[in-house]
Amino acid sequence: MRVVKFGGSSLANGPQVQKVLNIILAEPKRRVIVTSAPGKRSDSDIKVTDLLIKYANCVLQKRDYQAALNQIWTRYQEIADFFDISQNSLQPLKQELIELPLTNYANYDFLMAAFKAHGEKINAQLLTLILQKQGVAARFLDPKTAGLLVSDVPNDAAVLPQTYQNLKKWRHTQELLIVPGFYGVTESGQIATFSRGGSDITGAILAQGLQAELYENFTDVNAIYASDPRIVTHPQPIQVMTYRELRELSYAGFSVFHDEALIPAIEGQIPIKVKNTNHPDLPGTMIVPEQHFHTQNVITGVASSNHFAALYLHRYLLNKEVGFTLKLLQIFYQFNISYEHMPSGIDDLTVIFDKRQFTKELRQQMCQKIQEVLNPDYLEWIDDYAILMIVGEGMRNKIGVMKLITSSLAKKNIGLHMINQGASRISIMLGTKQADAPIAVSEIYHQFFN
CATH class of the missing domain: 3.40.1160.10 (Acetylglutamate kinase-like)
Incomplete structure (x- = not known):
């Protein structure tokens, strides 16, 4: 049935x-x-x-x-x-x-x-x-x-x-x-x-x-495509994909x-x-389902979305302070804000949000609270932010995927704000400027679907 x-x-x-x-x-x-x-x-x-x-x-x-x-x-x-x-x-x-x-x-x-x-x-x-x-x-x-x-x-x-x-x-x-x-x-x-x-x-x-x-x-x-037809002319239709591949791609704009x-x-x-x-x-x-799924392609699809923003926070010895991240999360909770990702270094971190949650006033109030409670050396709101998702079950067992991605972007002089690989090893997330996102999607697509 x-x-x-x-x-x-x-x-x-x-x-x-x-x-x-x-x-x-x-x-x-x-x-x-x-x-x-x-x-x-x-x-x-x-x-x-x-x-x-x-x-x-x-x-x-x-x-x-x-x-x-x-x-x-x-x-x-x-x-x-x-x-x-x-x-x-x-x-x-x-x-x-x-x-x-x-x-x-x-x-x-x-x-x-x-x-x-x-x-x-x-x-x-x-x-x-x-x-x-x-x-x-x-x-x-x-x-x-x-x-x-x-x-x-x-x-x-x-x-x-x-x-x-x-x-x-x-x-x-x-x-x-x-x-x-x-x-x-x-x-x-x-x-x-x-x-x-x-x-x-x-x-x-x-x-x-x-x-x-x-x-x-x-x-x-007609099908789900390996990339947005508005960005890539006649992208390859995907014949079979896994649940988690679609979930990952949906996050960045597959609709x-x-x-x-x-x-x-x-x-x-x-x-x-x-x-x-x-x-x-x-x-x-x-x-x-993922079980018994076999693919011939390294990646299944690449997508991008512009509805993100980032908050960059710098403070010396941030990594030594116990409870710093907890205080930050409590502020997000106070303002009823969820975050998407939080890549960090020893003295700084970046928090990525779905910016559709914010009004201008809410953003200002939250940033002011962070300044008061955490006293960072530097705090910057980055509104010009796009997320790219490169997804494929074939990436798990392929060495050199990141090199192929970054080299194709370097040829177009596209800089990256953030690189993150998921724990499942089937997705790579990149942060770029919004104007660079469609170019990046096209370059990555043609790198793997030539």
């Missing part, structure tokens, strides 16, 4: 949904389908999830929301019209949208979560109607009925362990199950969503809970999967295949 998730672009309009139907019916093993909310039909379009957020904000601000509601329903009506679904069948779906403002919620955050979740829920119900009209024994399976229980964090929920036991009873159902992605239900019955992009998480949870042989994730790309989506699949050791809804006959990319 396979669990299959379709992204928002795959379900954006009638013609795209027809492609989804063809894919579902082409393989009898595809028994559990996870839906996203309708995505963009064009670059200038608006995702249904964003329209639902607009709808929710109108309700919260006590403004007229009829225009937002009409805009949302029009998207579903267009898909329904494409398949000639009757108004009688659609009325319960529309009524559910209309009644969202009238429902009782624990607080405003749970209201927002419920509104957002209905993008996936209505789409799953509509897809079920379409399949039933075509004679398919399909069933809409709500997360509450399925037993998909999550924590009480309304817009960043985590799956609860008992969910996997609850899901087992659906393993041998004869019906085609259509499950909305992106959300679960708390133990008190409130809807709570995963962080945005969380339909991928739903698919992985179901794949583990149902012990699927494969989790197929259909999106709008095919939601960052947390692989965790349930990894725990369940479920292989994942990424494919293109528009070109389903292409092989795509298979993501597998």
Whole structure:
């Protein structure tokens, strides 16, 4: 049995949904389908999830929301019209949208979560109607009925362990199950969503809970590529890669999967295949456990991201002072800031952050506190910072990889702020200036994929 998730672009309009139907019916093993909310039909379009957020904000601000509601329903009506679904069948779906403002919620955050979740829920119900009209024994399976229980964090929920036991009873159902992605239900019955992009998480949870042989994730790309096509022209598609390779590359900008989506699949050791809804006959990319994996390539991919910043701190005899790092971490905790890496020397250290956590005021307050408590000789905030990740299972047993990387960058006069190799020996992290990052990615790619 396979669990299959379709992204928002795959379900954006009638013609795209027809492609989804063809894919579902082409393989009898595809028994559990996870839906996203309708995505963009064009670059200038608006995702249904964003329209639902607009709808929710109108309700919260006590403004007229009829225009937002009409805009949302029009998207579903267009898909329904494409398949000639009757108004009688659609009325319960529309009524559910209309009644969202009238429902009782624990607080405003749970209201927002419920509104957002209905993008996936209505789409799953509509897809079920379409399949039933075509004679398919399909069933809409709500997360509450399925037993998909999550924590009480309304817009960043985590799956609860008992969910996997609850899901087992659906393993041998004869019906085609259509499950909305992106959300679960708390133990008190409130809807709570995963962080945005969380339909991928739903698919992985179901794949583990149902012990699927494969989790197929259909999106709008042909494969995962060894580098960003916006940086490298026609990069090599990756045929097979490991879970941890994808996790490492996702850290530096690979955006095919939601960052947390692989965790349930990894725990369940479920292989994942990424494919293109528009070109389903292409092989795509298979993501597998590390055991018994063999590769012919030294590196699998190279990626970069600019959403980092660094704090450089110098103080003589820093390495002799007991508790120095503890005091620094306590300051981060005080300001609710997480750090990514902390390479250090005998008299200095650099702390690398995801700078999206900061406002200008928060950064200034934190640096001032560090100055007061630790009294460094020199403190500098470095905003011009990019991280590169060079990743590959083949690096573990290859001598001279670092030489090949640094020599290719030296030819382009690219300096490095930081070099760090992970304990697993399958990744090397580099810090550069932001302007140098795309050049560095291109040079490293061509060094190994010539």
